[in-house]
Amino acid sequence: MKSGFIILALITLLLLSYGLYQALVAAPTEATMGEVQRIFYYHVPSAWTALLCFLANFVASLWFLAGRSGRADAVAVATAEVGVVFCTVVLLTGPLWARPVWGIWWAWDARLTSTLVLWLIYVGYLMLRKFSVGGPNPMLAAAFGVFGAFNAVFVFMAIRWFRTQQPQPVFGGGPKSGIDPQMRYALMANWVAFLALAILLIWLRYTLQRVRQAVEEAHAMKSLVEPEVRTRR
Amino acid sequence: MKFLYAAYGITWLVHIVYLIILTRGFQQVRDEAEELTRK
Numbered sequence: 720m721k722s723g724f725i726i727l728a729l730i731t732l733l734l735l736s737y738g739l740y741q742a743l744v745a746a747p748t749e750a751t752m753g754e755v756q757r758i759f760y761y762h763v764p765s766a767w768t769a770l771l772c773f774l775a776n777f778v779a780s781l782w783f784l785a786g787r788s789g790r791a792d793a794v795a796v797a798t799a800e801v802g803v804v805f806c807t808v809v810l811l812t813g814p815l816w817a818r819p820v821w822g823i824w825w826a827w828d829a830r831l832t833s834t835l836v837l838w839l840i841y842v843g844y845l846m847l848r849k850f851s852v853g854g855p856n857p858m859l860a861a862a863f864g865v866f867g868a869f870n871a872v873f874v875f876m877a878i879r880w881f882r883t884q885q886p887q888p889v890f891g892g893g894p895k896s897g898i899d900p901q902m903r904y905a906l907m908a909n910w911v912a913f914l915a916l917a918i919l920l921i922w923l924r925y926t927l928q929r930v931r932q933a934v935e936e937a938h939a940m941k942s943l944v945e946p947e948v949r950t951r952r
Numbered sequence: 953m954k955f956l957y958a959a960y961g962i963t964w965l966v967h968i969v970y971l972i973i974l975t976r977g978f979q980q981v982r983d984e985a986e987e988l989t990r991k
Contacts, residue, residue: 739960758959765963804970811966812959819955916967923974930981937988 724922731919734912738905746905758816759902764910765808766834768917770871772802773841775921777868780861789932792857795864796848797924799841801917806838817884826884829877837874840867 742760749756775798783791813831814824825831844867848860878885890897898906 743960754953755955757956761960761963804966808963808966811962815955815959815962920967920970920974927974927977927981930978930985934981934984934988937985941988 724919727915727919727922731912731915734908734915738909738912741905741908746902747899749902752820755816755819758812760905760909762809762812762816763906764913765805765812767910768913769802769805769809770875771914772798772805772917772921773837773868773871776802776841776864777871780864780868783857783861784865789929792861793925793928793932794921795857795861796845796928797921799844799864800924801920803838803841803845804920805913805917806834806841809834810838821884828883828885829881830874830883830885833870833874833877837867837870840870 738760742757746757746760748754776795779791779795779798782788783795813834817826818824840863844860844863847856847863877883897903
């Protein structure tokens, strides 16, 4: 288990270095936006990774609601938290790209607003888990997670359903969509690297959650046993 | 170029901060487990 984690960490490090090289050196400079377009190689893969994490949270939440499994709960919290991390990157790198290209930091269009709402939903999910009255409430959080996944679909489809400030879909957006093959390669290299990073972070967070569950269980067992011992005395 | 470097820098900063939070979480759980065994 430990050696598997170390191998994955090393592979992730290599993939991230290769992705960085592809993004900053190998990919050609875009004709109209110039160097700032290279933010695309971090911004877009982060967004895709965040959406996948929220999708995984949806599956884990359903799994938890169906079977009350501690493993499902740990997967749900790990995917939600890592999804929030990647979504934070999206919300921070987006304005840094928008400012020099659009001349504005932010636009309240369907894509940007729904992404912010998505981030707020999952931050709310994590807060609900952490600060619920009477301790963590995985049941309520799981139901909340299922609801949040619908917004993730809305975020993905927003540029297809509405006219937005965002560019139209680069992939699957009809005959006029698409990018230079070298740019697509750099984008995919970074996405693979970010996916590996996400798996690594989810693995770490999952392990932490399982240990936390074990400690909480031990606390609960101890508090059940201790009063009995006191009564016998 | 400053926007490009800022975006890349922020991306790494966010991930590093999250790794630090996770490391602290592990330390906290380890302390709790040790306290539990000590009692």
